Amino acid sequence: MTEDLSAETLARAADKYGISVTDEERSEHLETARTLAATADTFDVEPPTSDEPNETRDGDDPHNAFRTRFELSPTAEGALEGLEIAVKENVAVAGVETTCGSPGFTYTPPYSATAVERLRDAGAAIVGTTNMDEFAFFTTGETCAHGRTENPVVDGCVPGGSSSGSGAAVAAGLVDCALGTDTGGSIRIPASFCGVVGVKPTHRLVSRFGVVDLSLSLDHVGPLAPDVETAAEVTAAVAGPDVADPSTHATPHVAASDLTADLEAGVDGLALGVVEESMAAADDAVERAMEETLADLESAGATVTRRSLEGYDLVGPAVGTISGAEFASFVANAGVSYGVGTGTTAPLRDALAEATEGSEFGANVQEQLLYHGALNEHLEGRQYVAAMDFGRRFTATVREHLSEVDALVTPTTPMAAPPFGSVEGMDGLLRTIANTAPFNLTGTPAVSVPCGETAETNADEPKPVGLQVVTDWHDEATALQIARAVEERT
Numbered sequence: 001m002t003e004d005l006s007a008e009t010l011a012r013a014a015d016k017y018g019i020s021v022t023d024e025e026r027s028e029h030l031e032t033a034r035t036l037a038a039t040a041d042t043f044d045v046e047p048p049t050s051d052e053p054n055e056t057r058d059g060d061d062p063h064n065a066f067r068t069r070f071e072l073s074p075t076a077e078g079a080l081e082g083l084e085i086a087v088k089e090n091v092a093v094a095g096v097e098t099t100c101g102s103p104g105f106t107y108t109p110p111y112s113a114t115a116v117e118r119l120r121d122a123g124a125a126i127v128g129t130t131n132m133d134e135f136a137f138f139t140t141g142e143t144c145a146h147g148r149t150e151n152p153v154v155d156g157c158v159p160g161g162s163s164s165g166s167g168a169a170v171a172a173g174l175v176d177c178a179l180g181t182d183t184g185g186s187i188r189i190p191a192s193f194c195g196v197v198g199v200k201p202t203h204r205l206v207s208r209f210g211v212v213d214l215s216l217s218l219d220h221v222g223p224l225a226p227d228v229e230t231a232a233e234v235t236a237a238v239a240g241p242d243v244a245d246p247s248t249h250a251t252p253h254v255a256a257s258d259l260t261a262d263l264e265a266g267v268d269g270l271a272l273g274v275v276e277e278s279m280a281a282a283d284d285a286v287e288r289a290m291e292e293t294l295a296d297l298e299s300a301g302a303t304v305t306r307r308s309l310e311g312y313d314l315v316g317p318a319v320g321t322i323s324g325a326e327f328a329s330f331v332a333n334a335g336v337s338y339g340v341g342t343g344t345t346a347p348l349r350d351a352l353a354e355a356t357e358g359s360e361f362g363a364n365v366q367e368q369l370l371y372h373g374a375l376n377e378h379l380e381g382r383q384y385v386a387a388m389d390f391g392r393r394f395t396a397t398v399r400e401h402l403s404e405v406d407a408l409v410t411p412t413t414p415m416a417a418p419p420f421g422s423v424e425g426m427d428g429l430l431r432t433i434a435n436t437a438p439f440n441l442t443g444t445p446a447v448s449v450p451c452g453e454t455a456e457t458n459a460d461e462p463k464p465v466g467l468q469v470v471t472d473w474h475d476e477a478t479a480l481q482i483a484r485a486v487e488e489r490t
Helices: 007-016 023-040 114-121 164-171 186-196 227-238 256-260 276-280 283-300 312-330 347-360 363-379 382-402 423-433 476-489
Strands: 056-058 066-072 084-088 125-130 177-182 197-201 220-225 271-275 303-307 407-411 446-454 465-468
Touching: 007 023, 007 084, 066 164, 084 114, 084 164, 114 164, 114 177, 114 227, 114 465, 125 164, 164 177, 164 186, 164 220, 164 476, 177 197, 177 227, 186 197, 186 446, 197 227, 197 476, 220 227, 227 256, 227 476, 256 476, 271 283, 271 312, 271 423, 276 303, 276 312, 276 407, 283 303, 283 446, 283 465, 283 476, 312 347, 312 382, 312 423, 363 382, 382 407, 407 476, 446 476, 465 476
Parallel strands: 084 125, 084 177, 271 303, 271 407
Antiparallel strands: 056 066, 066 125, 177 220, 197 220, 197 446, 407 465, 446 465
16 A cells, blocks of 8 residues: 555645655655554454344335345343334444335445344344435435335325335334434434424444444434333443543443433423524424324423524525535545544445445435535635534524523424325425434434324325424433323323
8 A cells, every 4th residue: 555655645644734855855755755654554453243144035015115025033132021122224224225215225244233233132033124214315205216205104204214114114103212313303204294202312422333424423223112201221232432422532421210210201491492593484284283192281380482593594504505516525535534523444445446436326415425425625615614514503502502401392394194206306405304303413312203183174184293392402301201291182
């Protein structure tokens, strides 16, 4: 490798960083650079390995929720004993091929993600991987290369995405719980559209080692479950610091009792702030379901006030800018991301480089790479810096409100599950994430819980409505407590 470091390579680096060197200096610098390259070459790349499932088979359920089925047994007894859990296809399971929903990417990891290992250590069996929007870059479940996922509870309507298969598998009763990932709402949107519970924990509370990221700054890992108690237990099982993901090192250890002890405490004495912007943008039927639920919570002793969050309407474009820039950079550099320390392994990087060289991504991902790749080059990152700066200011705004109330409340999505093909263009996409993306930007925990059903007319099929509870960093317990109170009244 040292012989590949040529004088021309050094000259290009000098030009890139605006460094002027003489011919004599260039010769001296080249010798030093080759010495450094030789030192760097002494480190071996050793991906971890895990037990592999004995046999895998294609998913064959009527909702196209599963990509792969298998049986990976628990490694210990624990709080999740007896549960069968599936994981989104971008979460590594040793020996199980993942495509991240893409026609041009395939990767069989020799190890399992930390979250998968923790589920097994807590007594759960892992029984499959679930379908997803390609590389988690959409919100309806329609962009997977293996076919769209069907909504088990509303015929002809999207299940939500990008964790579409996880939401559908739980709603159909095919598993006891499923893991998803959430960049701008990808756990909570399927939870809302499919009528299940979805938890986006505090950013970095759950290790992302073994997860194929869409956006390192925004991605979260969390469960979709049929009820709040199961969601709380699974969140606790996968949470906590992980040596393989340095971004988690400052996160607290979480015991199941930390999240379940007060689940039945109700809302008496709690202060809830309803985000005005989220209600104003909601469909009438969604707003009615929310108002009925809020009235019940007030009757149960909660204080409900209305609050306006400055910048709320700008969050969707900011999240799109950040996630697009980070994903374009991630792909362009074959998974190498400096400074984040999440441990993208060599086999995964090789697979990503091969997929990029073959140019076989789906249409949506190709378009996003083109748009955001061009922006990264044209603006030299200025759009990314500006969006991140907006995020810091918006986070301060949200935390100021959360210092005055116990939780913020919104409809999870402004609409109930829309028909297939009806979410079109950037405007359609931004509307689906209008209430979820703000809390990816802030990194605060957010729980989606069903709060009733809606039908525009007597002829319409009832659709689930999701209510979102948002609390301050590492206060998942209060969010789950409020979500349980909502669950109890529905």
